[in-house]
Amino acid sequence: MMNEFELIHRLTRSLPTNETVVTGAGDDCAVLDVGLPDRFLLFKTDSVVEGIHYDPATPAEKIGHKALGRCLSDIAAMAGTPSAALVTIALPHKFDIHFVEGIYQGINALAREHAVAVVGGEMTRNPERTLVSIAMLGFAPRGKAILRSGAKPGDALFVTGELGGSLTGKHLEFEPRLVEARWLAEHFSIHAMLDLSDGLASDLRHILNASHVGAEVLAKAIPIAREARRMAKSESSAKPPLLAALTDGEDFELLFTVASRDAVLVLDAWKKQFPKLKLSCVGRINSGEGISIRDKDGVRPLTAHGYVHFA
Amino acid sequence: MMNEFELIHRLTRSLPTNETVVTGAGDDCAVLDVGLPDRFLLFKTDSVVEGIHYDPATPAEKIGHKALGRCLSDIAAMAGTPSAALVTIALPHKFDIHFVEGIYQGINALAREHAVAVVGGEMTRNPERTLVSIAMLGFAPRGKAILRSGAKPGDALFVTGELGGSLTGKHLEFEPRLVEARWLAEHFSIHAMLDLSDGLASDLRHILNASHVGAEVLAKAIPIAREARRMAKSESSAKPPLLAALTDGEDFELLFTVASRDAVLVLDAWKKQFPKLKLSCVGRINSGEGISIRDKDGVRPLTAHGYVHFA
Numbered sequence: 001m002m003n004e005f006e007l008i009h010r011l012t013r014s015l016p017t018n019e020t021v022v023t024g025a026g027d028d029c030a031v032l033d034v035g036l037p038d039r040f041l042l043f044k045t046d047s048v049v050e051g052i053h054y055d056p057a058t059p060a061e062k063i064g065h066k067a068l069g070r071c072l073s074d075i076a077a078m079a080g081t082p083s084a085a086l087v088t089i090a091l092p093h094k095f096d097i098h099f100v101e102g103i104y105q106g107i108n109a110l111a112r113e114h115a116v117a118v119v120g121g122e123m124t125r126n127p128e129r130t131l132v133s134i135a136m137l138g139f140a141p142r143g144k145a146i147l148r149s150g151a152k153p154g155d156a157l158f159v160t161g162e163l164g165g166s167l168t169g170k171h172l173e174f175e176p177r178l179v180e181a182r183w184l185a186e187h188f189s190i191h192a193m194l195d196l197s198d199g200l201a202s203d204l205r206h207i208l209n210a211s212h213v214g215a216e217v218l219a220k221a222i223p224i225a226r227e228a229r230r231m232a233k234s235e236s237s238a239k240p241p242l243l244a245a246l247t248d249g250e251d252f253e254l255l256f257t258v259a260s261r262d263a264v265l266v267l268d269a270w271k272k273q274f275p276k277l278k279l280s281c282v283g284r285i286n287s288g289e290g291i292s293i294r295d296k297d298g299v300r301p302l303t304a305h306g307y308v309h310f311a
Numbered sequence: 312m313m314n315e316f317e318l319i320h321r322l323t324r325s326l327p328t329n330e331t332v333v334t335g336a337g338d339d340c341a342v343l344d345v346g347l348p349d350r351f352l353l354f355k356t357d358s359v360v361e362g363i364h365y366d367p368a369t370p371a372e373k374i375g376h377k378a379l380g381r382c383l384s385d386i387a388a389m390a391g392t393p394s395a396a397l398v399t400i401a402l403p404h405k406f407d408i409h410f411v412e413g414i415y416q417g418i419n420a421l422a423r424e425h426a427v428a429v430v431g432g433e434m435t436r437n438p439e440r441t442l443v444s445i446a447m448l449g450f451a452p453r454g455k456a457i458l459r460s461g462a463k464p465g466d467a468l469f470v471t472g473e474l475g476g477s478l479t480g481k482h483l484e485f486e487p488r489l490v491e492a493r494w495l496a497e498h499f500s501i502h503a504m505l506d507l508s509d510g511l512a513s514d515l516r517h518i519l520n521a522s523h524v525g526a527e528v529l530a531k532a533i534p535i536a537r538e539a540r541r542m543a544k545s546e547s548s549a550k551p552p553l554l555a556a557l558t559d560g561e562d563f564e565l566l567f568t569v570a571s572r573d574a575v576l577v578l579d580a581w582k583k584q585f586p587k588l589k590l591s592c593v594g595r596i597n598s599g600e601g602i603s604i605r606d607k608d609g610v611r612p613l614t615a616h617g618y619v620h621f622a
Contacts, residue, residue, distance in 0.1 A: 004434055007408065011415050015429040016422040020394055025431030032395055032430070032448070036346055045356075045397045045433055045446045052436050083331055084343055086356045088444055097318065104322050111327040118326040119343070120336030122356055123315055125363050128439040133399055135356045135446035137343070 064106025165227025214288030375417025476538025525599030
């Protein structure tokens with residue numbers, strides 16, 4: 001069976017388009033020119049499904065937080081500003097009103113933090129499990145939405161925060177990097193950016209494919225989250241920490257590239273602006289294909305995929 | 312257990328808002344002022360679920376047609392013009408690629424008819440059944456989106472097409488009344504409008520509640536679809552045709568009100584403009600509460616509800 005990415009490629013080859021479309025399927029958000037002199041419109045949907053994206057015992061507020069947070073993270077990946085959301089909740093026939101109210105509380109609290117209006121939505125039935133889908137609108141300065149396709153050989157590759165072990169808790173509580181992404185885009189020429197959802201080893205390939213470049217990643221530079229180290233120690237069957245950081249997914253951190261001459265400037269300015277959030281230069285874009293990883297034993301292809309849906 | 316409408320009322324009492332919101336939850340679409348001098352943005356999501364909104368044996372193209380058509384019908388209900396759509400498909404782990412391609416073919420064909428761009432979306436898992444959710448953007452002339460809240464006592468109440476029996480086929484093949492709705496809004500002062508999804512006896516109440524008015528419906532004026540009459544004849548357990556027309560739902564016809572002095576003008580102009588599509592004056596808005604129905608035996612309250620989700 002083809003995987004998610006192959007299927008999406010096949011489905012998106014010949015989609016209907018019109019004069020408003022700047023960037024259609026294939027980036028973090030669709031980018032639309034609706035005639036605003038200074039801004040492009042961003043448009044995105046994302047969903048979470050019980051038993052797939054969260055455990056059935058998850059508190060309702062966290063389900064709502066995650067559902068909205070995922071969409072906000074995609075707006076961040078374009079260096080955009082979110083504006084309005086619609087909420088679709090599909091529910092079994094019998095459900096607890098307080099559960100639904102809890103989902104909305106999680107959504108509403110995060111929406112208020114980012115001045116996002118929740119302008120309606122839909123309730124429908126899904127007999128076996130709950131599904132929450134968010135549709136999101138946002139804006140980016142005209143011509144300045146950061147795409148996946150702008151990486152250039154020689155670029156430095158950066159990642160925010162720490163990676164791996166997200167399923168122990170962060171995936172339900174993460175803060176979308178909206179402020180950080182806009183600051184980056186306002187102060188530097190960001191060549192390409194996305195948010196990490198399937199893991200660096202998988203998601204970096206989207207930048208490479210869209211930009212027709214390769215990348216070399218430095219093993220020792222990968223910021224490994226404490227949770228990934230803890231899991232590796234406590235469970236004999238757990239992934240080694242580095243593999244967890246590269247492939248666990250659900251990090252919702254920013255991965256971006258800048259020209260190598262800007263690399264030190266970005267790092268220094270970041271430390272002053274966001275002293276509590278790590279920024280790591282984890283590698284370099286090259287003119288090759290795919291990802292190679294450099295560690296103490298040398299350079300080899302990085303074959304460890306992140307989580308690939310439908311694989 | 313509270314029904315769908317009571318739950319939605321409870322959830323939408325205190326949603327986050329911002330300066331872009333013209334009309335939030337509670338109408339056919341959200342209406343947003345994003346700074347376009349001449350237009351408002353319309354924003355809507357709607358979904359169809361296997362076994363709920365369509366039979367599992369339904370051809371994939373028709374599932375796609377219905378999913379997009381429902382959203383387009385909501386844009387029509389505001390007299391808007393649709394512009395861009397995102398497609399979310401939630402699927403069991405094992406699925407047929409041709410099934411997914413068929414859904415897209417149904418979506419894409421209808422999208423092309425109305426110059427709608429399909430700008431991406433998402434594939435996710437829903438182990439037990441397929442769910443298709445559409446997020447839709449459209450536009451209405453600034454200040455001229457037709458809401459549900461503008462009906463006035465004395466208004467004539469109109470409905471397009473014929474009602475009832477939709478589940479025999481029309482619900483999968485209906486044409487959203489986009490052209491007709493825009494023509495109406497351009498040529499007449501339409502006070503209130505929506506599209507019929509749950510049945511006239513249910514949906515009319517949304518106009519009445521939003522406008523703080525009542526309505527009297529004329530039984531003999533209700534345009535009953537041939538399928539509703541046929542079902543009543545062939546199945547002894549079927550609803551009487553009039554009840555089917557009032558409560559079957561999934562008609563996706565327009566229900567609207569105009570000042571009584573415009574009623575004959577609307578009917579005459581409509582016949583010239585859309586000779587193949589029936590337009591019926593089915594009653595009158597009054598200053599009372601709820602719906603009454605007049606037939607040969609007199610006037611009585613219309614208690615027959617349309618299909619109410621979660622009831």
